Amino acid sequence: MTTSTRSRYSARKALTDYYVYAPLGAGELVVEKTRQLSRKAWTEAQKQRHKVAESYQDLARRGERLATGIRRSASTRRAVEQAKTARSEAKAAVTGIRKTAGATATATKAAAKKVG
Numbered sequence: 532m533t534t535s536t537r538s539r540y541s542a543r544k545a546l547t548d549y550y551v552y553a554p555l556g557a558g559e560l561v562v563e564k565t566r567q568l569s570r571k572a573w574t575e576a577q578k579q580r581h582k583v584a585e586s587y588q589d590l591a592r593r594g595e596r597l598a599t600g601i602r603r604s605a606s607t608r609r610a611v612e613q614a615k616t617a618r619s620e621a622k623a624a625v626t627g628i629r630k631t632a633g634a635t636a637t638a639t640k641a642a643a644k645k646v647g
Contacts, residue, residue, distance in 0.1 A: 601607055
């Protein structure tokens with residue numbers, strides 16, 4: 532009968548001795564899985580980074596081609612020339628208004644001296 536008591540005692544002792552090891556093993560498993568996921572996430576991020584860089588370069592090339600086409604088109608050149616002409620005409624109008632305002636002020640002062 533002592534053997535059955537002894538085997539129960541051994542089983543209890545084994546369980547109580549291992550109660551510390553189970554959480555340690557679980558912790559190590561968590562760390563291992565975290566490392567695996569981290570590596571996987573890093574690899575995926577690198578793949579995505581390359582895809583984004585390629586897409587960005589493709590969009591930049593398309594934009595450059597479009598801008599060059601617009602810059603070289605006849606209608607754009609006409610619009611630029613019209614804008615330059617309009618700017619020149621606006622400057623001339625401002626100068627004319629300024630001169631007219633100055634002449635009006637001078638005439639008003641002269642008229643005021645005669646009347647006044």
